[in-house]
């Protein structure tokens with residue numbers, strides 16, 4: 361299977377990690393037609409932001425709902441059914457077999473794509489061991505990628521550091537979505553497994569999630585434009 365043909369501009373996903381709907385709408389207005397893909401996660405969803413999914417899709421944007429679901433199978437499947445009605449493109453679940461199986465059942469008949477979060481990009485080997493895992497990050501990401509593929513998951517969230525090895529396992533049938541992106545010189549914050557936009561694209565990522573380097577910039581639109589230019593150059 362050939363690599364996905366996604367326009368460089370559409371590969372950037374901007375998380376609306378902001379305190380409320382008014383702030384999120386103001387950020388979308390500032391970014392204008394520069395950004396085509398947004399992510400809604402905990403902060404905005406729990407502040408009344410889920411109705412923005414249909415508003416943004418109605419305005420021609422794509423929306424990634426990053427709720428990282430993980431519960432008993434029935435609850436996950438029914439939750440996914442509800443999210444599928446909002447008009448989102450992507451929804452995340454944690455990459456546990458029961459959870460992934462239930463999510464695939466819940467999205468049946470809809471256009472929603474399920475992304476499995478392999479290992480959070482704020483974790484390193486020490487964090488995994490502290491949480492009781494014996495595997496290191498690279499091995500756990502690969503094991504979860506294999507399981508996700510077998511279970512019919514549509515895509516994976518991993519760090520760009522694992523993108524090349526995961527691509528070898530899953531080929532081009534699954535979308536690889538990579539947070540942990542930092543333009544050269546940007547503040548790393550709480551991310552531990554990071555790469556620049558250009559290196560992430562070269563490693564095989566389909567979509568790059570870039571939040572604070574854009575939403576925290578003095579000129580968010582200029583920051584987004586610069587990242588999209590770096591993506592386009594890396595693809596050329």
Ligand SMILES: O=c1ccn([C@@H]2O[C@H](COP(=O)(O)O)[C@@H](O)[C@H]2O)c(=O)[nH]1
Nearest residue numbers: 375401479480481539540569570571572
């Ligand atoms: O492993 C993961 C999964 C999700 N995220 C989310 O991506 C953005 C990253 O934001 P930055 O400001 O660019 O760090 C954020 O919404 C996370 O919840 C992740 O970082 N890592």
